[in-house]
Amino acid sequence: MKNLIVVLAAALLVAPAAFARKAPLPGQGAPDFKLTDAEGQTHRLADHKGKIVVLEWTNPGCPYVRKHYDSGNMQKLQEEYAKKGVVWFSIVSSAPGKQGHMTPEEAKARVKKDKSKAAALLLDPDGRVGRLYDAKTTPHLYVVDKKGILSYMGAIDDKPTFFKGDVKKAKSYVRAALDALLAGAKVAEPATKPYGCSVKY
Numbered sequence: 377m378k379n380l381i382v383v384l385a386a387a388l389l390v391a392p393a394a395f396a397r398k399a400p401l402p403g404q405g406a407p408d409f410k411l412t413d414a415e416g417q418t419h420r421l422a423d424h425k426g427k428i429v430v431l432e433w434t435n436p437g438c439p440y441v442r443k444h445y446d447s448g449n450m451q452k453l454q455e456e457y458a459k460k461g462v463v464w465f466s467i468v469s470s471a472p473g474k475q476g477h478m479t480p481e482e483a484k485a486r487v488k489k490d491k492s493k494a495a496a497l498l499l500d501p502d503g504r505v506g507r508l509y510d511a512k513t514t515p516h517l518y519v520v521d522k523k524g525i526l527s528y529m530g531a532i533d534d535k536p537t538f539f540k541g542d543v544k545k546a547k548s549y550v551r552a553a554l555d556a557l558l559a560g561a562k563v564a565e566p567a568t569k570p571y572g573c574s575v576k577y
Contacts, residue, residue, distance in 0.1 A: 399510030402529060402566035406520040409505045411467070413496035414483035419465065426522050428557050430457070430464040430550070432494065433506065433575060435476030435514035436486050439538035440572035444515060445490045447540040450532075454493035457554055466494040469506030474576035476514070477501060503577040513572035519553045519563070528553035530568030 400406055406429075408422045421429065432450070434441050444450040454464045468483070470476030478486060483497050500506055509518060509529075519528035533546035553563045 399508070400526045400529075402526050402563070404526055405524055406518070406526040407508050409508060411498040411500055411505055412480075413498050414478075414480050414487055415496075416480060417496070419496055419498060421520070422524075424463045425524055428457075428462045428522055428554065429520040430462060430554070431509065431518040431520070432464065432466045433511040433514050433516040434466045434468060434497075435470055435573060435576065436478075436490065437475045438514045438573035441514050443538045443540050443543065444532060445492075447543045449543045450515075451491055451493045453548070453550065458493060458495065460554075460558060462554060462558075464494045465496055465498050466492060467498045467500055467505065467511075469500040469503045469511060470576040471503060472501055475573075476576055503575070506575055506577065511575050513570040514575060515572050516570040516575070517550050519550065519557065521557050527557060527563045528566050529570075531570045534568075536571035 406421060408420060410418060410420045412418050436442070436445075458464060468476055468478055470478070478499065480499065483499060486492075487494075487497050498505075515532050517528070517530065517532050518526060521527045528549065530549060532550050533543075533548045535542040535546040549565060549568050552565065556563045
């Protein structure tokens with residue numbers, strides 16, 4: 377019995393390290409995932425191979441997110457790059473009972489209220505995909521190139537505030553990354569420090 381307890385204790389110590397999955401880094405393949413949107417439709421990252429994809433972690437109750445939606449900045453980026461063939465997904469990884477968590481009906485209402493131009497608002501209530509990408513803040517942006525390689529991860533811009541007036545003064549890291557990829561060039565700054573509210577896992 378004593379030996380069994382020792383073995384079980386050792387297994388518990390080893391298990392987290394053995395099963396831990398490292399978050400992707402720029403230059404590595406972006407992990408595939410499958411999530412359902414506000415309309416009940418399923419989306420897989422792999423289905424968009426051959427296109428540039430943006431993953432935007434969001435929480436409508438976060439003032440940093442509100443800065444970009446209430447100013448129209450996020451919708452402008454979503455719409456502008458959709459016209460250039462970019463697929464943009466907003467993702468909510470807030471757990472049930474936590475700020476930002478939404479039912480499908482609430483998600484549909486939020487899309488309408490914010491006039492989102494994203495291809496879809498994806499729901500990740502168990503936080504599986506958020507943790508897969510190590511999404512830390514809302515907003516936290518990831519850009520995946522046409523080959524499925526993570527080309528950018530980090531902040532939307534260089535003004536880590538929740539003041540709407542700062543949007544016009546900011547350098548948009550996401551815009552720079554998308555413009556580089558669309559031009560067939562390398563992303564000059566593939567990683568920056570994200571800012572915003574913590575993801576409510």
